[in-house]
Structures are given as C-alpha cells and as structure tokens.
Amino acid sequence: MNLASLNTPAAIVDVDVMTRNIQRMQTRMDAHGVTFRPHVKTTKCEHVVRAQLAAGAQGITVSTLKEAEQFFAVGIGDIVYAVAMAPSKLEQALQLLRRGCRLKIITDSVHSAQAIVAFGNAHAATFEVWIEVDVDGHRSGVAPDDDLLLDVGRILHEGKVKLGGVLAHAGSSYDYSTSAELERIAEQERAGCVHAAQRLRAAGLPCDTVSIGSTPTALAARHLEGVTEVRAGVYVFFDLVMHNVGVCGIDEIALSVLTTVIGHQESKGWTIVDAGWMAMSRDRGTQRQKQDFGYGMVCTEDGVPVEGFVMSAANQEHGIVSQVGEPDTSIAQRFPVGTRLRILPNHACATGAQHPEYHALSRDGGVPAWPRFYGW
Secondary structure: OOHHHOOOOEEEEEHHHHHHHHHHHHHHHHHHOOEEOOEOOOOOOHHHHHHHHHHOOOOEEEOOHHHHHHHHHOOOOEEEEEEEOOHHHHHHHHHHHHOOOEEEEEEOOHHHHHHHHHHHHHOOOOOEEEEEEOOOOOOOOEOOOOHHHHHHHHHHHHOOOEEEEEEEOOHHHHHOOOHHHHHHHHHHHHHHHHHHHHHHHHOOOOOOEEEEOOHHHHHHOOOOOOOOEEOOOHHHOOOHHHHHHOOOOHHHOOEEEEEEEEEEEHHHOEEEEOOOHHHHOOOOOOOOOOOOOEOOEEEEOOOOEEEEEEEEEEOOOOEEEEEOOOOOOOHHHHOOOOOEEEEEOOOHHHHHOOOOEEEEEOOOOOOOEEEOOOOO
16 A cells, blocks of 8 residues: 555555654653653554664653553553542552553542542552643643652552652643743753752652653753653654644655645635545644644645645634645646645644554655554
C-alpha cells in the first residue's frame, strides 16, 4: 500500500520525522542525566512506544487504566497512571498489580489517600503511590508548601502504602512562546517539585522519585538538579500548538490527516474536503495563540505546506479549506475535485484519538497500519 491507495480521511505518521523527534528528546534527557518516561496518551500505539523504548526510554506514563492494561498485555510493565486515583478504580488497578504490573498511582488529597490505604489493607495489596504537586496552578496537585503535602504523605506511609515520590506537570507551559518564558516555567516546575520532595524527606517520609514534565519544559530546562525522571508526550508527533509555543518547526510535525477534495463554493473561496471534525477533532488550540490555524494547516499530498491555506471550518464529515484573509475565488482550479491534501493538526493527541489506526509512511512510500488503543 501507498498514500494513493488509502481511503480518506486517514491518519498519517511520517516515520522519519517521528524517529528524529524521539531521538531529539532522548538525547536531551540523557544529557541531563535523568530517566525519561514518555507519556503515551498522545499515540496509544504499541509501534510508537516500542520506538521510544528502543531509543532509551524507561517505563511509560498513561492517562487511563485501560492504556495500562493494554500496554501491560504486550509486555510493558513499568507504568505510571498519571491521573489522581478515583477510589472506584482501585479494583482495576489491583488486578494489574496482581498480574505483575509495576504500576504507580497518584493522589493529591486526604480522601483519596485514605481510600487507597483502606483498599490496600483490605486486599493485602501494597500500592506504590506518588503525590501530585501543583507547580503552576494549571490543574491538579498539592502546592509544594501546603501542609496538605505532609498530611497526605503521612497517611500513605503510616498506612503501609509505598510512598514512592512526587510528580508534577507544568501544563501552563503551553501558554508561553518565548525561550525566556519557557525556561522560567521549566525552572518553576523543577524547583517546586524538588522542594516538595525535600519537605517530605525532612519530615522523615520517603521520596525516591521526583518526576516532572511537559514537552515545552522538557525541551527548555537549563538543568534538572534534584529531578530523577521526566515525562513528556506530544513531542513524539508535535503539532501546531507546539509550533506556536516555539518548540518545533512545521517540518517536525509527524502526524497529518490525508483528505480528498470533494467540492467547492467558489464565490466564498472554499474547497470542501472529506475530513471534518470527526477526522481532525474539535480542538481549536491555536485560536488564542499567535497564529490561528483554524482546524489545521493545509499541505500537499506529499506533505509540503500550502502557504496561507487552513482548514477554516469543520462539520462532522466535511472540512472547509480556505485562504487566510482574502477569499481565493479560483480555488477550484488550485484544488480540483479529487485532489489529495494532508492537514497538520492543532493537537496531535486529540486528532490521533479520532482514528482507529495510523498509517506509517516510510521512506520507501509504504504505509502499513499501526493500531491504536481505545477506552478507559
């Protein structure tokens, strides 16, 4: 099979670009002397994760227990479930432990910590638990200086749970776009998480692991003193949001959606394609950034950007391609019916999630299918 033989829409992964992205991140983490644990929620694909592990990654990060189950089923056993543990999911986590998975779970509250301890004791199971630290007010976690940090740590440790460490994610790094800003938030992430670990240790509590990470901060950090591991995910494919943040070029975006021109509205300067939001996702992450790419950036079938053209609107199975600014009333001649285009996504995680498989475009033009995982 090759691109021309694929039905559309189809998710395309440029294997050479992906491989360079993997090596870039791994080389950087090796230079910092830290373990790299990729977040696999971006791809949910065994073929991609095997490439990350082959490059030197150690263990994986997941966002659902279903991901943990499916990756463990193919032999990947060192897994961090990086979402605060809901008590109702402890049975699912227990089954993974009993099958031999080296699963780490996280919490940021007294209630959750107590539930983990009670469940573990009731089932004679020892969970390894990390405390999530809030380093930027972005989402979840305990502030590094909050007394709650020590309260949660004591509940876990005294409850015979293995208190494994602390974990932080500087999600606010997506809001910046200069080297100075990214370096500042990377240092804030590092310092906050390290400080939390130091407070736990000073209180006589164990804290072996100090885990931080986002793609922007992993690529911007000047040093990682006190950190033991870094997590990042979207770097493997990159996307237009990351391009606007300033951590990748357009030519480093490995994921695109192949689509076919199916019609026009010439007076409006529209080309209609068969990739709508079901293929691209509803994510409009570039809308509030320095450059708005609509639902994605338009490229030729062989991946060359078509300057000034974006997917400006999307219905369920229809996408509208148009020129930014003045309408191109000769667009039907530019993109005749049957023309194949590739659209670069705003958010690789969201676009990937719309497809049951990737088609891995290799240097020889082959496009074997790489299945994705689904579910919770």
